[in-house]
Amino acid sequence: MTNVRHPQLSGLGRNPATPDDLLVRLAAHAAGRHGISLRRGRLADAVVEALLEHGGSESAIHLNGERISIRMRNVIAEHPDPAIRHAYANFVRDLVDLNSSLGIESLEETFEESRSSLVDSPDPKLRAAVADTWADRPLAVQLRLLADPDPSVRAAATLRRHPGVPVEWRERCLTDPATRVNVARYVPLTVKQATDLISSGDLEACRAVAANPELPAGAVELLIEMDDPQVRVAVAYSRHIDADTRDRLFAPVAAEADAGSIAAYVALCWNFDEPGWLREVPITERLAYLDCPHPPFRRVLASCRDLPDAAWERLDNDPDLRVRRYAAARPDAPAAVLERLVRTGGAMFHIRPPIVEHPNFPRHRLRAFADDPDPHIRYIALEDPDLPTAVLERLAADSEAFIRRGAARHAHATPALLEQLLADADPEVVDEAAANPQLPLGSMRRILDESAL
Template sequence: MTSLAHPHLSGLGRNPAAPHDVLVRLAAHAAGRDGISLRPGRLADSVVDALLTHGDDSTAVRLHGDRISASMRARIAEHPDPAIRDAYPDFVRGMVEREVTIGIGALEEAYGQPRTALVGAPSPSLRAAVARAWFDRPLAVQAALLADPDPQVRAAATEHRQPGVPPEWRERCLADPDPAVRVNVARYVPLTSEQFAQLMRSGDEELNQAVAENPHLSAEMAERLMGIDDPLVRVAVAQSRHVDAATRDRLYALVEAERAAGSIAAQVALSWNFTEPDWLREAPLDERMSYLDCRHTTFRRVLASCRDLPEEAWRRLDNDPDLAVRRAAARRPDTPPDVLETLVRRHGDVSHIRPPLVDHPNFPRHVLRSFLHEPDPHVRYVALQDTDLPVQGLRQLAAAAEPFLRRGVARHPNLTDDLLEQLLWDPDPQVADDAAAHSALRPTRMYRILIAAGL
């Protein structure tokens, strides 16, 4: 991560053009080691040797797998300091004990055994970790996990819909003495009327919420859930395929009234609930089209994620009052260029949804540099997607008050030496870090950075 006190060193550690001798010298400084830890790809043996010489167990924990050579792995395995020797295995074991999900490959490396052996390990925490990480495990392995004597293992095995719970195991899992197992399974397996009734008799709030999210509920089950006084249940039932428009409106109105009265649970149900009426994507076209005017945004957003709607539907979704709906609609393969440009010019792009809209095949990339003149800085940032943006435009953005714009310039491939030098001395450490990480930074400048730091 960026060193607030030494951003040039942390950035230089990430620089893909940094020669090996630069990295070796950087390894003598904590900020340099932090930067090197973020470099992709394999590290040269000389760099690993320097990291082991100057670093500690927090450095060694990042030296594992394909990131280092086989000879360096052997050296770490034989290191005289147990803190160095066991740094990565101890880190993984700590994650296992804290029930933090970690990749199956990491488990195999840290414990030195294949997943087929780890799934039968004496430690229930390790067996549970394997259940959370081995997503494509065979059904025979899943059955063994479902029968595990430890509840944390059974809970981990039922956490996700895949590989799922075989029909012959559903009754047993739904009656499991551990509440986490019952909640997990009630959320996604098809329920018989008897199983549903048994779950409802429990009166457990979390179990009610899980059942309400189940996509396989019948109309009778959905009707029974309507009487439960819980905002999360009401919103889940409102999204059911079995609920008519009037009932849906009534359920949402109840929750909205609770939110207006200050209910945190209602606020969570309406604003932080990530369930969606996924069934709508598979419904017949005529049924889906009836939701074009639905007053509840989540239905229009799911509709906009379909790809077979008629032109009139796209016209209306492209002009939907909700921005999330318009962005979902814009991701269809044949979105008109003017729709894409207008959407991005008014609201910018979003970095957390990949690929960005400017990478859509129909986006008119020749207009990108015109975004330089937009008043909204988040929209101006889009101009940086033009890899041939003229230096004059880069200078304009490099002088912006917003650090995120200057950071974008510091990562741009067209950066000139003088602009790079300017950004190296930016008052924002993240800007300076990104400038030091730029592959255009000349080796002579890298060595001056090292000398200035006494390296």
Template sequence: MTSLGHPRLSGLARNPASPQDVLVRLAAHPAGRHGLSLRAGQLADAVVEALLSHDGSGTAAGLRRDRISPEMRRSIAEHPDPAIRDAHADFVHHMADREVGIGIADLEEAYDRPRTALAGAPDPRLRAAVARSWHDRPMTVQAALLADPDPQVRASATVRPQPGVPPEWTDRCIADPAVRANVVHYVPLTQDQFAELMRTEDEEIRELVAGNPHLSADMVAQLLDVDDPNVRVAIAQSRHVDADTRNRLYALVEAEREAGSAKACVALNWSFTEPSWLREEPLDERLTYLDCRQPVFRRVLATCRDLPDEAWRRLDNDPDIKVRRTAARRPDTPPEVLERLVRAHGDEFHIRPPLVEHPNFPRHTLRTFVDEPDPRVRYVALQDPELPVTALHQLAAAPEPSLRRGVARHPRATDALLNQLLSDPTPDVADEAAANPVLRRTRMYGILSEGDV
């Protein structure tokens, strides 16, 4: 995101307050062009023209429809240089050929054909790209993709559980090596299909089948003694397993982890599966999982919204931080619970919305976080848009770049603070200071001059 060599130029190009003449000048510098490629919103025609004059095909390749005006789209489409005229379409073709995700609207624009026609294109690479990008395609299109003669197309059509595999296609998909691993973890299986998959002796297939949420109690019973950490954890999360069996399976995997098994460690700590079926159970049954030893069950329980007060009290005091964070996202979380949680552990700003934006969070307390010993907690104070300048100076002097970066983008950052942070040794900090919309225009022009732009 940041130009390591010229962070102030890349940040200035992202600054929403940068005037057009600044952006035109930045188009002449690689770091400026990098920042402009990340700039939010539509680019002015004059800026696009400047970009094309300095880096024609490179710029045109990344100019999506929402980035330029209709007039500029027509101008590029009629450009005398084919390298510029065809750059974006060539880029989309390149991505499709290399199986890189690309939007279905981009494919339609680049190939100048509707998605229904593209799904039957002669080139199998294009049909596969459509299968990867057209997520809400009708079942008639899906059936044609499942019957495609090219294995790459069939595989692309079955990566996602939606639009799904019709029951009449399940046998054929299970027998197809190109798609078997894609479908066995989400399609409902008959007993015969399950038995056939178990006969393959394929470790990956067995692990995927174990995570299938549609397994019957008899199927789960047949997997109980499989000596594989991933299978054990998946089966332990099944609705058909009682508490004693679940605890036994987890204990076996935990013992393997303690013995140094990397696979057991991954199964316990890096699995994205969860017992989502628990949400569908009657309330009385769900509440029995308040005492479950495995935090993943309590985390799923904490996503429910109909629990009684006593259950919320226990979840708010759960020993697992992830359970407490999940519970805190309910609509009526008490303010004191939110503050206590954030003050003890900070917030998770990569998860939207963060807890400090919860309607019940006592935002008047934010500035008191400045003096907390944990830098992750001090960072929370920066969510107060009216944070006193004295507090900003205090945080700007912190050894942690994350705190200085937070100050650099704060709306109350002063000229003195921004000048200080523009020279910060950490590129991300200088980049954010240059991208702050409160930066004065005179300083913007100074940055251009200092960068010989």
């Protein structure tokens, strides 16, 4: 996060090329300490000492584990100020009290016990934190958590599909108010179990059953007439629904969304469930869904890898952008298809891996994106590691701040260009320029001198 008042200092603090002697100087300023807290890797002892001197317990929260040497761990453990001694432990304990956690390793470090021992902690919040963060726990531990007397622990133990619920525990978990909704989302259900959950009057339980990929055919009829958008959409994804019934389920939800219903819009557009069963059926049956009017089915089809060329041509030209993206992820996607997709839909860098990293993407064409009238397409040119200086300078002067930020991060940014961006009106651009490893040492020293550090 950028310090908007002192972005040069926050950026310099996280710059991986900033030498230790300058980090020591930066530690005297809050913005510099913030930047240093975002650095990866181990900090030199001298830097840690400076952080403790100037930042006290606020800095000590970030000084733990492999981030610091054994010597500095001992220094903190024996520090005369209890606020510094216990900063990290208190931070983790506060997170546990808030029903959150940094991870199982942080719990072991803070409470100085193994994860196996923490399962027997007298504090139910700590046991729940262990259940939430120890993902690969053995079956014996899972059984202890499923039998825990505290409902919050049992809920945490069943929140995810793995490590799962043994067959002999399913009925118990499906009747336990603390766990039934969690478990109803993923365990194979009998018709009676599904019927009991639907008849319970608990809407969340009904939604969970409807979204269960193991939903039995005998329970579908009970869900079809429910007047809830999430239930309707989830049931419409079922393998037990015919095309006409599916259309009948989707139609009112789409109408409600068009009329402004947020619940209906969320059910249609922010529903992360999908008809995954479609991947398992014979290819002849799958191909029938090329003409399905509902994009989620075409998206699942596009995620397959054994389709004929004619199907790929249809999917590469699908009106739904996400369908085209799914199709473009196949290993043999043509370069022309990939480039066209990026030009029309952007690179979507928040989805990993982005299309521009596909082995078949014509990366030699990246610099041509710099002249596109769409700023989101111009930004993609910055993915070219060998972008000519003239093009990079043009992007660094772009009217869009996010493009200038990208230019400030570029590995080929020249010292002159970085000096220009250090004076940018946007603090985040300045922060990125100061964090660029190509920033000359002289510029780093000047920033500190001008800040009287």
